[in-house]
Amino acid sequence: MTDAVEFESVGFVYPDGTRALAEVSLRVPAGQRLAIIGQNGSGKSTLVRQLNGLLQPTEGRVLVEGRDTRGRHVAELAATVGLAFQNPDRQIFAGRVRREVEFGPRNLGLRGRALDDAATRALDAAGMADQAESNPYDLGYSRRKLLAIASILAMGTPIVVLDEPTTGQDAAGVERVRRIVADLAAAGRTVLAVSHDMRFVADSFDRAVVLRAGRIVLDGTPDEGFAEASWPVLASTFLEPPVAARVGARMGMGSTPTVAALVEAMKARGSAGPI
Amino acid sequence: MIAVTEAGFAFLVRGWTGPLVVLALVLATALVAGVSRRMLPFVLATLPLVLSIMLINTFLFPGAHDPIGTIGPFTATWTGLLAALQATLRVVAFALSVAVFALTTDTDDLLTDLEQRGLGRRAEFVIGAAVRTVPRMIERAGEIVDAQRARGLDTQGGPIRRVRGVLPLAGPMISSSLGEVEERTMALEARAFTAPTRRTAIRHLPDSLGQRVVRWGSFAAVVLVVAATFGGWLSLP
C-alpha cells in the first residue's frame, strides 16, 4: 500500500542560505496520527509546508500519496492535504463563520448540497454549529482557532495537517481538538500535527518525531519516545516528557506516557509502590 | 545630503549634458560611499517605467514626422526616440540618487537628527515604526497568502480569478493590523509614551565643519539650478 506521505532524504535551504531541514526521511502510512515536536526554529513549519507544495525541497523528494510534489500547484495539492496554520488570524477573512468554512471546499469545486453538507459536518466537529451565523471576530481566540481548523476539515482531504492546534486553547478547546484528531483517525484519514504540548502528543498520537536543528533525532511511538532512555534526547531540545511518564519512571513502572497507562501499570502491580 | 541635491538636479535638468553630468556625479558619490554594488536593484526597479517611457515616447511623440518604422497602427519616430532616451537618463539618474540616499542614510541617524531638530515623539514614532515594520508586513502578507493557497485559493490564472482572490488576502491583513494597532496603543501607554516631558536623547550625531559646508553648498547649488532653469539661463545642448 502507498504511504500517505514520504520524505526521501529531504533537505531545505532558504534563499538566504539558512538551512532548515537536512536529510529528513520519513514514511507516514495512511491513517497514522503523527506528531512532530521540537523547538521553535527546529524546522517543523518548514517541514509541514513541504506537504502541500508551499515549499519545494531543495534536496531529495517529497511524495504525497505516492506522487512527487515537484512542479505541482499548491491549489492542486490542497485537494489532498489540508493545512491549518498556527495563527487563525492569518486566515480568517469572512464576515460569517459559515462563509469562512465554505471557502476551502468551494475552491475545491464543491457547490450546492455537497458544499452545505461539508460545512455543516466541519462545524459540528468543531462544536460550532450554533455559531454558524456569527461574525468570526466576535469570537474569542479559542473559538477562532477551532474555526480555522474547521475550515480545513471541511475540505475533506485524506491528509490533515494541524500546526500547533492546542496553543492558546482552554481546556474545552484542547478536548475538542483531541476529539477531532480521534474522529479523523477513525475515518481513516491521516493526521500530522506540530505540537509543543507533550500531554496532547502522548494522548492523541500513534507516533512522535522529534526535530532538532532540521534533523530527526527521535522517531517512535509515545511509549518509545517518552521512555526514560529517550529523555536525554528530549532534554537536548528543551522538551520535558509528560508528567505521567516522569511519575511512572520514578515508580519503576516502565514507560507510561499517559495518565491512563500509568494507572493501568499501578493496577497491574496492585499498589502504587515506592516513589 | 549630496544625494538629495543630485535627485533635485536630476529632476530639474533637461537635454543631454545635464542628466549625464548628474549621472556621473551620482556614480562617483556611490563609489566613494562604497554602495555601488547594492544599487542594481534600484536600477531594475525603474525598468517598467523606463520601458513605458521608451514605448510611449518613441511611438506616440506628438507632432513628430521623422519615422523610423511602423508596427501596426504605430509609427516610431527619431524625435520620439531621442526624447525617450533623455527622459530615461533623467529617470535613472533620479532613481540612483534616491538609491544613494537610502543606502547611505541610516534611518536611526535620520530620526535622531530630526528629533534633535525638534521633531515631536509622535512623528518620530510614526516614521520609525513605518520604516521598521515594512519587513514584518511583508512577512505577514506571505503567511496570509500561504494560508489561503493551502485552502485551494488559486493565485495563478486570469485577472478575474486574481481579483476574486484579493478579499481573502486583504481581510486578514486589515483586521489583524487593526487588532494590532489597538494592542500597540495600549502597550505604548503602558510604557509612558504620553508623558509630558521631553524625551531623553541617547545619541548625538557628529556634525563637522566639512559636513556643514557640503550641506549648505549643496543647498545653494539647488537654489542656483532652480533659478537658472526658471530664468531660462540654463540651456545646455
Add this chain to the structure above:
Amino acid sequence: MALVLSGVSYRYAGTQKPVLHGIDLRVERGEVVGVAGASDAGKSTLCLVAAGLAPGTVGGTLAGSVEIDSEATTSLKPFELAQRCGMLFQNSVTQLSGTSRSVWEEIAFGPRNLGLPLAEVVERVEAGLAALRIEALASRDPLRVSGGQAQLVALASVLALRPAYLVLDEPTSQLDPEGTQLVGDALAGLAGTAGTGILIVEHKTDLLARLTQRMLVLDDGRVALAGATEAVLADPTLRALGVEPPSLVTIGREAATAGIHLDPADLAMALAPRRA
C-alpha cells in the same frame, strides 16, 4: 501596600453586557496571584482593568474601585500608571515599540519617555538586562530574537519603568517549552528578589502551581473559585470551568478511582530532580 480591586464591574464602550461582575482581588507586594478560566471568561479584561488601561486608555464603564497602593487608577494619568503597574501582553511583538534597532534601545524606550537623565536611563536598562539575565541580547535587533527572548525583552522594557506591580496576560501562551521556562524563572525571581506584586493569567496550570500561592478562577466575568493555589487546582469543578487540572491532580484522581491511593506529597516528589 497592595493592588486592590473592590466590587469591580466593567463593560466596554458601546456594549450593554458587563464583562466583569463584582470582582474582589488583592495582590500584595512580593506576591504572585494566578488567574485561570475558560477562553471568554473575562481574563484579559481583568488584566486591563487591574493595570488601569481600562477604562483609562480603552474607555468603557467601571463600577467599584481599583487602587494601587491606595491611589485610584482612575485618578492617574497613563504615564503615571505605567510607573506603578506594568502590563505584559500575550503577543510579545505588538508590545515592542517597533522603532528600536537594538534590545538596549528598546528597554530604554520607557525611561526615555519619562525624560529621565541619561545616566539613570543607562542604569535602568543595565539593571533590567541583568535582572532577566539577557545581557547577551543587548545589541541584537529586538524583532529578530526568539519568541521567549522577545517576551523577556518586553518584560525588561516594562520593568525599566520600575512599577511595584505587574499584570501579565498569558505571557507564555505563544512560547515553546524553552521560552516558557525562561519566562517562568524570570517571574519567580522578580517576586522573590525585587518584591514586585504580580497578577498572572495562565492556561498552563503546571506553571501556576509552580509560581503562585493564591489564585482565582473566572467564569463568565465572576470569581468562581478563589483561595490557595493547591486547593483551587484540586477542586473537582475545575475542568467544568474550562481549566485543565495539573497532570499530578489528574493522576491522583484517576488512581483513586482505580482504588489506589497516592499521597499528593509523594507524587510531587516524583517530579523533583533526583538526588545524585
